[in-house]
Amino acid sequence: MAAILETKGIEKSYSSPHGKLHVLRGIDMRLEQGEMMFITGRSGSGKSTLLHLLGLLDTCDKGQLFFAGENVTKLNDRKTCKLRNGSIGFLFQFYNLLPELTVLENVTLPGLIGKRKKVTQRAKELLEQVELVERMKHFPHQLSGGEQQRVGLVRALINEPALVLCDEPTGNLDEESSEMVMRLIRRLNKERKQTFCIVTHDEIIAREGNSKLHLRSGVLHSPAA
Numbered sequence: 001m002a003a004i005l006e007t008k009g010i011e012k013s014y015s016s017p018h019g020k021l022h023v024l025r026g027i028d029m030r031l032e033q034g035e036m037m038f039i040t041g042r043s044g045s046g047k048s049t050l051l052h053l054l055g056l057l058d059t060c061d062k063g064q065l066f067f068a069g070e071n072v073t074k075l076n077d078r079k080t081c082k083l084r085n086g087s088i089g090f091l092f093q094f095y096n097l098l099p100e101l102t103v104l105e106n107v108t109l110p111g112l113i114g115k116r117k118k119v120t121q122r123a124k125e126l127l128e129q130v131e132l133v134e135r136m137k138h139f140p141h142q143l144s145g146g147e148q149q150r151v152g153l154v155r156a157l158i159n160e161p162a163l164v165l166c167d168e169p170t171g172n173l174d175e176e177s178s179e180m181v182m183r184l185i186r187r188l189n190k191e192r193k194q195t196f197c198i199v200t201h202d203e204i205i206a207r208e209g210n211s212k213l214h215l216r217s218g219v220l221h222s223p224a225a
């Protein structure tokens with residue numbers, strides 16, 4: 001069976017005043033349906049860059065990306081949006097909530113765009129699980145960093161995507177709140193077989209996945225390597 005996500009030789013550079021910055025130098029990875037994968041790496045090693053490529057939020061310079069066996073490296077904008085909205089949830093490292101929308105509006109928006117049913121009910125259930133129902137009518141600037149992070153997670157989950165990409169889902173949370181977030185992720189992974197790829201600095205949460213990779217010098221290493 002095809003992996004839900006597979007990359008072959010992905011490379012990505014940025015231009016900088018000091019010349020070309022080769023952030024990703026050949027990423028080969030395979031994420032199976034139902035897997036929970038953790039990616040660790042030092043600050044600046046390219047974890048967010050990689051996750052953005054996997055989430056079709058950016059394009060690579062070289063290499064190929066396959067989603068459920070389909071080559072999606074060079075999809076047109078319409079197909080990319082459809083795939084992202086329907087099948088990929090993304091929790092941004094810096095949340096990216098829309099400032100003029102309330103919590104409830106922020107998290108239901110992808111569901112309304114995708115014309116999903118029972119979006120509000122599902123949003124409330126998910127907000128309940130991350131203890132944010134009482135903040136439903138708040139605007140992002142009226143939330144703490146950790147609360148915005150949890151709102152970002154609910155938004156990523158609202159369309160029940162097959163693949164959820166999380167950039168530091170517990171980066172701003174205390175131990176108890178981290179456990180609450182991980183409980184939700186674990187449950188969705190187990191019960192709904194949703195696939196998770198999680199970037200983290202948190203060695204404790206990284207212990208529990210099916211697989212763990214470390215990004216160093218632009219390539220992925222298994223921890224033993």
Ligand SMILES: Nc1ncnc2c1ncn2[C@@H]1O[C@H](COP(=O)(O)OP(=O)(O)OP(=O)(O)O)[C@@H](O)[C@H]1O
Pocket residue numbers: 014015016021023041042043044045046047048049050093
């Ligand atoms: N748009 C950009 N233009 C130029 N350089 C960039 C751009 N985005 C990222 N970089 C550089 O690419 C490198 C990787 O950045 P990235 O955000 O992927 O790191 P990271 O591993 O997610 O770090 P952190 O753990 O701090 O979040 C960094 O050195 C960064 O300065």
Ligand SMILES: [Mg+2]
Pocket residue numbers: 047048049093167
């Ligand atoms: Mg990052």
